[in-house]
Amino acid sequence: MFATSLGDDGAELRPLEPWQAEEFLAHMDRAREFVDRHVRLGEVVVDLESARAMLVRYAQSQAADGGRIYGIWLHDTLVGGVMFRLFDAVEGTCEVGCWLEPAVTGRGLVTRAVRVLIDWAVERRGIHRVEWVASSANVASIRTAERLGMRREGVLRESSLHHGVRQDNEIWSLLAPEWSGRQRNTP
Secondary structure: OOOEEOOOOOEEEEEOOHHHHHHHHHHHHHHHHHHOOOOOHHHHOOOHHHHHHHHHHHHHHHHOOOOEEEEEEEOOEEEEEEEEEEEEOOOOEEEEEEEEOHHHOOOOHHHHHHHHHHHHHHHHOOOOEEEEEEEOOOHHHHHHHHHOOOEEEEEEEEEEEEOOEEEEEEEEEEEHHHHHOOOOOOO
16 A cells, blocks of 8 residues: 555565564565574564564654565565664664565665665755664675765774674764765666
């Protein structure tokens, strides 16, 4: 019902809500091993209860004008998602994040979906700074930040623990004038 087309390939961006917990869990079961290489989502969503709990947390956050979560559907199958992990309208900052099933990588789905989020955040909500945080080892995520026109601001050395190993995280960002002033191909 509430969907945004991501192009001519049948991909859509839709809100991901608590009533979709079973579908979200089935998707995570398909994506877990791939996603878990760089993102904790694979270890957080492990059963129906944890899937529902995560979606409820984001629904509550959205109700408080905070973080939001959206699914990427391809031909009516949930294959990934994007989110405002953090969203602070008062400060004018947000952090976007993503995940995807391995079977649909390389199609530009995440880049197209994040463009929709950034357009909304900057143009409709007046967000000034959009951030992207990715493990330095997550080359696909870093390339997405580059495609979105973000700038690498630095590396937080060994700033997080993932599967018992310290990892470096890169901080990427763009500012509203940079986004609003550039030509972009959004569906």
